[in-house]
Structures are given as C-alpha cells and as structure tokens.
Amino acid sequence: MSVSSVFRSGLFDHKVAVVTGGGTGIGKAICSELLQLGCNVVIASRKVERLEAAAIELKKSIPESSSARVTPIPCNIRNEDEVKSLVQLVLKQYGRIDYLVNNGGGQFTSPAEHMSNKGWKAVIDTNLTGTFNCCKEVYTGWMKENGGVILNIIADMWKGFPGMAHTGAARAAVDNLTKTLAIEWASSGVRVNAIAPGTIFSRTAMENYKDIGPLIFQMSIPFSPAKRLGVPEEISPAVCFLLSPAASFISGATLRVDAGQSLYHATWQIPDHSAWPEAPEGENLNALKDLLKSKSKL
Numbered sequence: 001m002s003v004s005s006v007f008r009s010g011l012f013d014h015k016v017a018v019v020t021g022g023g024t025g026i027g028k029a030i031c032s033e034l035l036q037l038g039c040n041v042v043i044a045s046r047k048v049e050r051l052e053a054a055a056i057e058l059k060k061s062i063p064e065s066s067s068a069r070v071t072p073i074p075c076n077i078r079n080e081d082e083v084k085s086l087v088q089l090v091l092k093q094y095g096r097i098d099y100l101v102n103n104g105g106g107q108f109t110s111p112a113e114h115m116s117n118k119g120w121k122a123v124i125d126t127n128l129t130g131t132f133n134c135c136k137e138v139y140t141g142w143m144k145e146n147g148g149v150i151l152n153i154i155a156d157m158w159k160g161f162p163g164m165a166h167t168g169a170a171r172a173a174v175d176n177l178t179k180t181l182a183i184e185w186a187s188s189g190v191r192v193n194a195i196a197p198g199t200i201f202s203r204t205a206m207e208n209y210k211d212i213g214p215l216i217f218q219m220s221i222p223f224s225p226a227k228r229l230g231v232p233e234e235i236s237p238a239v240c241f242l243l244s245p246a247a248s249f250i251s252g253a254t255l256r257v258d259a260g261q262s263l264y265h266a267t268w269q270i271p272d273h274s275a276w277p278e279a280p281e282g283e284n285l286n287a288l289k290d291l292l293k294s295k296s297k298l
C-alpha cells in the first residue's frame with residue numbers, strides 16, 4: 001500500500017482509538033490528527049475539567065463531512081478498576097477499540113538519592129503499571145478476538161535518565177514490554193510498537209515542572225542536534241503512521257523521534273572528582289602517569 005493512499009482523509013473512518021492523556025500536549029496533537037483522518041477518539045485522563053475542555057476544542061478538528069466523534073472519559077490509569085471501566089464504557093458506546101495509544105504519563109525531577117518511596121512508586125505506577133493496565137484490559141476486552149494496534153509513548157532513556165531515574169526505569173521497562181506483547185499477541189493480529197520522543201515542548205509539559213519548567217526546557221535546546229525543541233505535532237505523524245496499515249509489517253519496534261538527541265550528549269554534568277578507584281598497577285598505569293605529567297608541563 002502506498003503512503004499516499006494511506007494518508008488520505010477517511011482512512012481511519014469508523015475506527016476507534018483510545019488515547020490516554022489525550023487532552024494535552026502530545027496526546028492532544030495525536031487526537032487532533034486522528035480526528036482529521038476520520039477516527040473516533042476517546043481521551044482518558046484524571047483531570048475532568050481539562051479533559052472536557054479539550055474534547056470541546058478537539059471537536060474543531062473534525063472535518064464537516066466526517067462522522068468522527070471525540071469522547072472524554074475520566075480515568076486514572078494507575079487504578080486497574082478505572083481502566084476496566086474505561087474499556088467497558090468505550091465498548092458500550094462504540095462497540096470496538098482498534099487503537100490504543102498509551103501516552104498518559106510523566107514524572108518529576110529529582111536526584112535518585114532524594115526520591116521517596118512514594119514518589120518512586122507514583123512514577124512507576126503511572127508509566128509502567130498504568131501502561132500495562134491499559135494494554136491488558138484493551139487486549140482481553142477486545143483485541144484478543146478482533147486484532148488492533150497498540151502504541152506506547154516512552155522517552156529518551158537510552159543512556160539512562162539522570163535526574164529522572166524512576167521514569168528512565170519505567171520507560172525502559174515499557175520498551176521491553178512492547179517487545180514481549182508484540183510476540184505474545186501476534187497470533188491475535190495485534191501489533192505493538194513504541195515511540196521514544198526527544199524533548200518536546202508544550203505548555204502543559206512545561207507547567208508540570210512548576211518554577212523550573214522554563215529552565216528545563218530552555219537548557220535542553222543545546223543538547224539537541226536540531227538546536228531546537230520538538231513540538232507535539234512532530235510526534236503525532238509518526239504515531240498515525242505506526243497505527244496505520246502502512247505499518248502493517250512493523251511490530252515490537254521502538255521508533256526514536258528525537259532529531260538524533262539520543263545519539264548526542266547527555267545533560268547531566270559530572271563534577272571533577274578523584275573518587276574513582278585507582279587503575280591496577282603496571283606498565284600501562286605508569287605510562288599513563290607519564291603522559292599526565294608531560295601534559296601538565298605543557
């Protein structure tokens with residue numbers, strides 16, 4: 001199937017997508033694009049007022065000729081019962097779930113040594129367990145018998161995630177979960193993939209970090225080979241591609257949408273120190289010491 005035939009309006013007609021965190025930032029851009037392509041969209045997250053306001057705004061993305069709808073359903077993905085009820089409500093209202101986008105998530109910044117057990121658990125429960133809850137309920141409730149596509153949003157944690165150890169661990173786990181589910185659920189015709197965004201600016205993402213939000217996003221700019229931040233509208237096309245039939249032979253993959261950020265240098269500064277264990281004695285260490293002595297004479 002050619003790309004041009006896939007990305008026409010109406011491709012996703014009568015299909016149904018559940019997008020967690022679909023009311024803000026990256027999730028909202030994904031929903032806007034899916035609605036333009038004719039897909040019905042269910043947005044699910046915790047803050048009811050923000051969710052409902054987003055649904056009203058997203059309705060504007062629907063072409064006049066389209067019958068696509070957007071439905072807000074409050075849900076905390078950390079809570080298994082709320083996720084079960086989300087899936088049941090969607091099936092009652094739409095009768096199917098073709099796509100699940102696990103986008104809801106986040107974290108706070110903290111050196112690992114200062115993270116409380118509660119804070120660690122909050123981030124693991126949100127990003128790892130929340131994603132698992134949604135995958136499992138959508139699979140058992142619909143995709144096991146009917147097929148479908150799951151897309152997990154993770155993060156640039158490929159070199160670890162200093163300053164956000166909890167989310168690095170959770171997202172690496174979701175990368176692995178993506179591969180496992182791609183195999184376990186292949187026989188149901190379910191494809192499972194992930195996208196790892198670079199640093200993506202949106203007002204809501206920045207506000208999550210309160211006073212230090214502007215600084216975090218501004219200081220990230222030099223660490224991108226693009227020398228600018230991404231925006232949610234640069235993630236949503238990749239999501240739509242991976243959901244679409246154009247990606248019919250792609251499963252178990254993680255696509256980095258980061259302008260090469262993950263290949264470049266990390267933001268964490270290591271102060272000069274002499275705490276590292278000494279290298280073993282021998283001719284190589286002696287030669288190294290000679291080199292350092294001669295360097296200091298230069």
Ligand SMILES: CCCCCCC/C=C/C(=O)SCCNC(=O)CCNC(=O)[C@H](O)C(C)(C)COP(=O)(O)OP(=O)(O)OC[C@H]1O[C@@H](n2cnc3c(N)ncnc32)[C@H](O)[C@@H]1OP(=O)(O)O
Nearest residue numbers: 105106107108110116118119122123126163199205208216
């Ligand atoms: C290092 C620089 C790199 C820059 C790259 C930037 C890349 C950006 C990546 C993004 O993902 S941007 C998207 C940001 N959006 C979000 O994070 C939205 C969702 N986030 C949240 O809801 C929270 O961050 C949360 C922690 C995941 C959940 O918060 P919630 O309030 O619902 O959890 P609780 O169950 O109440 O427990 C909170 C518990 O967690 C600890 N904690 C929370 N915030 C902080 C904080 N700012 N500092 C320290 N600790 C925090 C704390 O233990 C809380 O318990 P209590 O103290 O409140 O009892």
Ligand SMILES: NC(=O)C1=CN([C@@H]2O[C@H](COP(=O)(O)OP(=O)(O)OC[C@H]3O[C@@H](n4cnc5c(N)ncnc54)[C@H](OP(=O)(O)O)[C@@H]3O)[C@@H](O)[C@H]2O)C=CC1
Nearest residue numbers: 021024025026045046047076077104105106199200204205
């Ligand atoms: N922006 C960036 O640079 C990057 C973002 N990401 C990830 O992309 C995803 C989207 O982030 P982004 O759009 O940037 O930021 P936002 O803060 O705008 O989006 C986070 C969304 O997740 C929802 N959410 C958080 N916790 C829960 C929960 N327990 N249950 C249901 N929904 C929840 C929030 O809604 P509510 O609070 O109402 O529940 C919100 O809509 C997140 O997983 C984020 O960590 C990954 C890499 C980089």
